[in-house]
Each structure stands twice: as structure tokens, then as C-alpha cells.
Amino acid sequence: xxxxxxxxxxxxxxxxxxxxxxxxxxxxxxxxxxxxxxxxxxxxxxxxxxxxxxxxxxxxxxxxxxxxxxxxxxxxxxxxxxxxxxxxxxxxxxxxxx
Amino acid sequence: xxxxxxxxxxxxxxxxxxxxxxxxxxxxxxxxxxxxxxxxxxxxxxxxxxxxxxxxxxxxxxxxxxxxxxxxxxxxxxxxxxxxxxxxxxxxxxxxxxxxxxxxxxxxxxxxxxxxxxxxxxxxxxxxxxxxxxxxxxxxxxxxxxxxxxxxxxxxxxxxxxxxxxxxxxxxxxxxxxxxxxxxxxxxxxxxxxxxxxxxxxxxxxxxxxxxxxxxxxxxxxxxxxxxxxxxxxxxxxxxxxxxxxxxxxxxxxxxxxxxxxxxxxxxxxxxxxxxxxxxxxxxxxxxxxxxxxxxxxxxxxxxxxxxxxxxxxxxxxxxxxxxxxxxxxxxxxxxxxxxxxxxxxxxxxxxxxxxxxxxxxxxxxxxxxxxxxxxxxxxxxxxxxxxxxxxxxxxxxxxxxxxxxxxxxxxxxxxxxxxxxxxxxxxxxxxxxxxxxxxxxxxxxxxxxxxxxxxxxxxxxxxxxxxxxxxxxxxxxxxxxxxxxxxxxxxxxxxxxxxxxxxxxxxxxxxxxxxxxxxxxxxxxxxxxxxxxxxxxxxxxxxxx
Numbered sequence: 091x092x093x094x095x096x097x098x099x100x101x102x103x104x105x106x107x108x109x110x111x112x113x114x115x116x117x118x119x120x121x122x123x124x125x126x127x128x129x130x131x132x133x134x135x136x137x138x139x140x141x142x143x144x145x146x147x148x149x150x151x152x153x154x155x156x157x158x159x160x161x162x163x164x165x166x167x168x169x170x171x172x173x174x175x176x177x178x179x180x181x182x183x184x185x186x187x188x
Numbered sequence: 189x190x191x192x193x194x195x196x197x198x199x200x201x202x203x204x205x206x207x208x209x210x211x212x213x214x215x216x217x218x219x220x221x222x223x224x225x226x227x228x229x230x231x232x233x234x235x236x237x238x239x240x241x242x243x244x245x246x247x248x249x250x251x252x253x254x255x256x257x258x259x260x261x262x263x264x265x266x267x268x269x270x271x272x273x274x275x276x277x278x279x280x281x282x283x284x285x286x287x288x289x290x291x292x293x294x295x296x297x298x299x300x301x302x303x304x305x306x307x308x309x310x311x312x313x314x315x316x317x318x319x320x321x322x323x324x325x326x327x328x329x330x331x332x333x334x335x336x337x338x339x340x341x342x343x344x345x346x347x348x349x350x351x352x353x354x355x356x357x358x359x360x361x362x363x364x365x366x367x368x369x370x371x372x373x374x375x376x377x378x379x380x381x382x383x384x385x386x387x388x389x390x391x392x393x394x395x396x397x398x399x400x401x402x403x404x405x406x407x408x409x410x411x412x413x414x415x416x417x418x419x420x421x422x423x424x425x426x427x428x429x430x431x432x433x434x435x436x437x438x439x440x441x442x443x444x445x446x447x448x449x450x451x452x453x454x455x456x457x458x459x460x461x462x463x464x465x466x467x468x469x470x471x472x473x474x475x476x477x478x479x480x481x482x483x484x485x486x487x488x489x490x491x492x493x494x495x496x497x498x499x500x501x502x503x504x505x506x507x508x509x510x511x512x513x514x515x516x517x518x519x520x521x522x523x524x525x526x527x528x529x530x531x532x533x534x535x536x537x538x539x540x541x542x543x544x545x546x547x548x549x550x551x552x553x554x555x556x557x558x559x560x561x562x563x564x565x566x567x568x569x570x571x572x573x574x575x576x577x578x579x580x581x582x583x584x585x586x587x588x589x590x591x592x593x594x595x596x597x598x599x600x601x602x603x604x605x606x607x608x609x610x611x612x613x614x615x616x617x618x619x620x621x622x623x624x625x626x627x628x629x630x631x632x633x634x635x636x637x638x639x640x641x642x643x644x645x646x647x648x649x650x651x652x653x654x655x656x657x658x659x660x661x662x663x664x665x666x667x668x669x670x671x672x673x674x675x676x677x678x679x680x681x682x683x684x685x686x687x688x689x690x691x692x693x694x695x696x697x698x699x700x701x702x703x704x705x706x707x708x709x710x711x712x713x714x715x716x717x718x719x720x721x722x723x724x725x726x727x728x729x730x731x732x733x734x
Contacts, residue, residue: 100215101285102239137217140235158662160601164237168602170530170612174268174283 091121091149094129095161096142104164105139106154112139115176116165117153155186162187189250189553190335190480192300199343200297203304207231208290215287230310232303233289236605240284243306244296248316248334248358249277249556253543255299256554260539266292271539273524273532275596275647276355277315277556278306282603304342309350311341311422315357317365318557321481322519322565324511327379330360332478333387333414336469339477340415347422351429352437354422355394366558367650367674369393369402372439373421378408386410391421391451392443395644399680400440403448405455413459415468420458424451483514484551484566490516494569501576503625504587509572518569522562522579523586523594527623528616531597532560541582549575558647558674559596559635561589591628592636592701593619596647600640600657601664607640609657609664614638617694622701631701634714635673650674652715653700654681655693666693670700670726671718679715682723684730699729 093116094107105112106119107129113119122129126144133139145161147154156162166187167175177183192200207227214224228234232243244259251259259279263271266288267281274280284292296302305312314334321329337356341347347354357366360377368374374390386408393402409417425439428446443451492515496502510519522542525531534542546554546564549571555563567575579585588594595618598604600611615638622628637651641658648654654669665687672681688696701714703726708717718726 097235097239100287102235104238134221137220140221159664160237160605160607163601167238168612169610170602170616 091147091154092123092126092144093119093147093154093156094122094126094133094142094144095119095156095164096130096133096139099137099140102140106165107133107142116156119147119154121149121154152186159187189252190247190331190477197297197300200300200302200304203231203302204290204293204297207293211286211290226308228286228289229307230304231289231293232306233284233286234307234605236282236603237601238603239282240286240289241603242281242284242289242292242303243274244279244281244301244303245306245313246278246301246556247338248314248320248331249318249558250320250331251554251556252552253547253554255301256539256543256546258295258299258301260536260543262292262295263539264536270533270535272530272599273534273556273560273562275558275560275598275645276306276313277318277558278313279556280599282599307353308348309352309354310348311344311350311354311356314338314341315355315366315371315558317359317361318521318555318563319365319510319519319565320360320555321483322512322514322517323361323363324513325363326361326513327377328360328385329478329481330358330375330377331481332474333360333375333377333411334358335477335480336415336474337418340418347426350422350426351431352434352439354425354439362676364674364676364678367647367678369678370395370399370647370650370674371402373418374402380408384410387414387417389417389421392440392448394438394440395647395649396438397435397642397644398438398441399644399649400444401678401680402440403443405448405452411474412468412471413463416462416465417455417459419462419467420455423458423462424454428454484553486514486517486566487568490514490568491570492516494572498573500580500585500587501573503629504576504585505572507587507591507629508589512566514566516569518567518572520564520567520572520575521557521589522564522584523588524561524584525588525594525619526583526586527593527619529619530612531595531615534562538582538584541578542584545575545578559594561594587625588628590633590635592622592631592634592653593628594635595619596635596637596651598639598641598646600638600646604640604645606643607657608642608659609640609666611638611640611646611655611657614655614657614666614690614693617690618697621694621698631704632713634701636697637672647674648672649680650678651681652713652718653697656683658687660687664690666690668693668696668700668730670723671715673715677715679719684723684727686731696730699732700726703729
């Protein structure tokens with residue numbers, strides 16, 4: 091599957107396209123199919139998100155898992171500071187990234 | 189240390205107001221990211237993996253306690269309670285929100301700080317010897333020279349859009365503690381046969397994709413000619429440096445392509461023309477700047493002995509202290525490299541404690557080192573035990589300066605959008621593997637440096653042992669280098685061969701250090717043994733089949 095990501099304009103937070111809006115949680119990302127580039131252009135033009143881009147992801151039971159480690163680190167947070175990730179209390183979160 | 193005059197303060201305040209307006213226009217939608225990006229970068233604001241990142245300039249690595257307290261306050265109020273000291277003696281915040289950036293810059297301006305020229309193709313923060321003004325071995329304090337260059341290079345209209353970024357380091361001691369020869373321009377202040385001070389000028393060094401050691405282009409430039417000469421160096425680069433290929437745009441490539449002699453000829457010709465422009469300041473102006481760096485009021489009869497009866501304190505003294513020019517005083521390095529820690533990170537609370545110690549015990553002065561540590565430059569030997577006790581209580585008394593645990597590491601793929609591999613977890617594994625202090629001391633001086641990509645922010649080319657993280661078909665892979673040095677014995681590390689995974693490279697380092705222990709001769713550091721033996725015996729143990 092292909093999913094769309096970027097950074098929120100005022101906060102810089104990593105965000106994912108849900109089909110109608112942007113979410114902080116990669117689990118909410120939807121398959122954008124062939125529409126990713128068009129959506130990216132529209133959303134950037136509307137100043138809702140910074141530098142959006144399309145990535146490959148694997149559809150899993152827990153939701154999309156980005157194909158590249160860089161985007162998995164973006165999705166969760168730094169691997170060296172579990173306390174600063176989106177799931178600080180989840181001991182399995184690190185293995186999802188690596 | 190230098191204090192802003194009305195002009196310094198006015199231009200920094202004006203820049204804050206200008207950036208506030210630019211941010212408002214970006215948030216309102218009036219500016220696109222393409223339009224805004226060069227404006228935010230000129231103010232040190234990057235967009236990284238998780239958020240905006242703000243890089244704050246710390247000129248030649250010198251801070252006072254009020255400035256460090258503001259850095260701590262910003263970390264707590266606007267970031268996530270910590271900051272990261274960098275290999276350019278700067279500080280980075282990793283979790284900045286765009287809407288807060290103007291307020292942060294305003295807070296910095298109140299203590300004479302900013303983030304100007306910490307990004308972009310301009311002359312970046314001037315770096316220097318962290319022991320400047322205190323070292324027993326220095327010819328003079330290099331900071332007045334560095335400050336003169338800071339003023340010359342700040343908002344220099346001709347050098348705001350160079351072919352590529354430009355880094356300058358200034359030292360004034362035979363020991364190079366600033367990786368001077370690995371800068372676009374390296375300056376060593378020396379004394380000539382007549383006793384006059386002047387600058388040896390080295391050009392064309394750098395790390396990154398194509399590491400090179402700077403060439404000497406002039407053996408002596410007096411202070412009366414320094415700015416004209418450097419202006420000429422930059423003008424020749426600005427004219428002939430390649431703008432068609434980002435990978436060939438640094439001045440080191442220009443020197444490599446035309447040769448140092450041809451470059452020197454061009455510079456000398458340009459220098460004659462520039463010299464007519466009256467660019468160099470009158471002596472009184474240099475003296476005005478130098479007066480800010482006058483020695484603090486040292487106690488003339490400060491005791492020169494230290495009570496070493498506490499063994500842990502004695503170990504810290506042996507490892508983290510450097511000789512001071514003033515009897516009765518010492519230079520103390522505070523390691524930001526605990527075993528398993530994140531190199532260069534400091535919490536707001538740690539920063540505040542260190543600021544308090546600087547205020548109480550070091551004439552209000554602090555330094556940031558390019559090796560991502562902090563320094564109290566002027567501590568009475570009689571006060572060292574109290575300083576150490578306070579540091580120890582805060583987990584800041586690691587006695588590992590220049591040992592294998594004192595690792596330089598860039599933020600790597602955990603934070604940086606340019607990185608190909610993570611650096612920090614590797615630094616943590618290595619420092620944990622070699623956590624035994626006795627083992628570290630037995631290995632002696634061993635500078636280990638890790639970069640998460642070819643841009644080499646972690647100085648891997650200059651490590652006695654260097655590690656470069658690469659992306660091999662979507663998997664992190666680490667190349668090992670041996671034999672580099674950023675010191676006065678400058679050299680570039682050589683890649684040993686095929687790379688390793690994270691655990692593999694830690695094992696390889698252990699085999700390398702075991703070989704060093706087996707083959708070293710008395711007094712040899714790791715890098716000395718490597719230079720004597722050459723690469724082959726190290727490769728044999730690194731790639732030996734079990």
C-alpha cells in the first residue's frame with residue numbers, strides 16, 4: 091500500500107493522511123493508491139502540511155507499517171528515548187520500528 | 189567574554205522582529221514552504237524527522253552562566269527538557285514548534301545569543317579551542333581573533349550566498365583541540381621571530397563526502413592584514429567555486445582541482461586589491477575587542493596542590509583536567525558521555541547545575557567542546573573537590589575524557605532527515621561494552637567518532653576509530669575506519685573493508701582494541717600502534733573467520 095505523510099505546519103509534528111484529514115498516528119493512515127502525488131500537491135497548496143510525500147507501507151493487523159526504517163522512526167519517535175515516543179508505555183513499540 | 193554593543197544588539201533584535209513577521213506570513217499561508225525555507229534556515233530553523241530543529245550559535249564555544257540558564261529555560265519551556273551540544277560547539281533543540289520560534293529567538297537575544305548563520309551557504313559559527321584564554325600552552329587567547337572574524341562574517345553581503353557552507357576554526361596553541369586542519373579555513377595564531385603575533389592560514393580542509401586536510405597557503409598574516417587576506421581567500425572561492433554540483437562546491441574541491449599554488453597566486457593578487465579598501469580595523473578596535481577577553485581576577489597566591497585522598501576524585505582529576513596558565517588553577521572538562529548515554533545531550537537541570545558551578549567557581553565562564561562536552565575553564569585547584577562532588581551528584585562526573593567512552597556521535601537517524609543509519613544506539617552499545625573505567629584507562633587515548641551519513645557531522649574521518657552508517661538496501665550498515673585524527677597529528681581514517689550490522693561493528697571494535705593491547709609498545713596510543721603496524725594486521729583480526 092501507499093500512504094501519505096508530512097509534517098504539521100505550525101508544530102512540525104509528523105502527520106499521516108486519513109482520507110479526509112491528517113492524524114498524528116500512522117495507524118490512521120489510508121491507502122492513497124495512485125492519488126498520493128495529487129493529494130500532496132493539494133494539501134501543500136492549502137498550507138495544511140509541510141513537504142508531504144508518498145511512501146510504501148505494509149498493511150498489517152495493527153495498521154500500516156512504513157517500509158523504510160526512517161519513516162517508522164518518524165511514526166513512533168526516536169528509538170533512543172522511549173519516553174519521547176508516541177507509545178512510551180509499550181515495550182513492543184521498539185521492535186515495531188527495528 | 190565579549191559583550192554586545194548597541195549595534196550588535198540592534199541587528200539581532202531587528203532579525204528577531206523580521207523573522208517573527210516571516211513566521212506569521214508562513215502560518216497565515218502568505219508564504220509557501222519553498223519561499224519560507226531559505227528564510228527559516230538563515231535563522232537556524234530546520235525541519236527534521238520529528239519536528240522543527242533549532243540550532244543556536246555559541247560563538248567559539250564560549251558561554252556565560254546566564255546564557256546557559258536561558259538555554260536550559262528554553263529546553264524546558266519550548267522543547268522536551270533537554271538540548272544537544274554539537275560538533276560545531278553549538279546547541280540544538282529537537283522538538284521546536286514553528287509558532288514558538290520567534291519567541292525563542294527573542295529570549296536568546298536578551299542574553300546576546302541568536303541562531304543566525306547556523307545554516308545556509310554562508311560563513312558558519314567560528315569555532316575555536318575550548319581551552320582558549322586558559323590553556324598553559326597557548327601563544328595567546330584566540331578568541332579576540334575569532335570575535336573579529338565573527339563580526340566580519342556576520343551578514344557579510346558578499347558571502348551570504350557562497351557556493352556552499354563555509355567553516356572557520358581559530359586556534360593559538362601547538363596542540364590542536366579544534367580539528368583546525370579539517371576546516372574550510374583553519375587559522376593558527378603563532379609568534380614570528382620578531383615576537384609578533386600573526387596567523388598561519390590553512391585552506392581547503394573538510395570532512396563530508398570528500399575528506400581533505402587543509403593546505404597551508406600563508407605562514408604569517410599580521411592582524412593588520414587578516415581580514416583583507418581572508419576576504420581575498422573567500423573572494424577567490426566565491427568566484428571560482430563550483431555552483432553546478434553540490435558535491436563539488438566546497439572550497440576543498442576548488443583547491444584540489446586548481447592546486448594550492450594556483451589558488452595561492454589568485455589569493456595574493458586579490459589581496460593586493462582588497463588591501464586598498466581599508467577593510468582591516470584600526471588597532472584600537474582590535475584592542476577594544478581583546479579587552480573583553482582580559483584574564484579574570486585570578487587569586488595570585490591560590491594553592492597549587494590538590495588533596496587526592498578520594499580515589500574516585502583522583503581518577504577524575506587524572507582524566508578530565510588540563511593544565512591552566514595560572515598557577516593554582518585548572519581547566520575541568522565535564523563529560524556529557526555517561527556509559528549508555530546519548531553523547532552531547534544535557535537536560536535543563538544539568539545545564540542549570542553547570543551554570544551554577546560556572547558562576548561560583550569559574551568566573552562565570554563555560555565552554556562547549558567540538559567533542560560535545562562542556563568545560564569550566566578557570567577553577568581554583570582548591571575548589572575542584574567541591575566541583576567534582578556537585579557533578580558526581582548529578583551524574584556528570586564521568587572520568588573518560590579522550591577515552592573510548594568519550595564518543596562523538598551525530599544525532600543520526602533517530603533525529604536527522606539526512607541520516608542513513610542511527611548513530612546514538614551504536615554509541616550506547618560501545619560505551620556500555622567498554623564501560624569498565626579501568627579497561628578504558630588501560631586502552632588510553634582513543635577517539636571514537638560516529639556519523640550516521642556521509643556528511644560526517646560525527647567526524648568519523650577524524651576518529652582513531654571512525655564509524656560511518658550507511659543504508660544498504662534499506663538496512664542499517666556500518667563501515668569501520670581506522671587511523672584518523674583531528675588533532676595536530678591530523679590524518680584521515682581508512683575504511684577497513686566490508687561493513688557490519690550494529691552488533692558486528694561493536695565486536696569488530698573489541699577485536700581491534702584487543703590487537704592494540706597485544707601489539708602496543710610502551711607509550712603508544714592506539715593510533716600510534718595503528719600507524720606503525722599499518723592496516724593489514726587490524727584487517728586480519730576484524731575479518732577473521734571464527
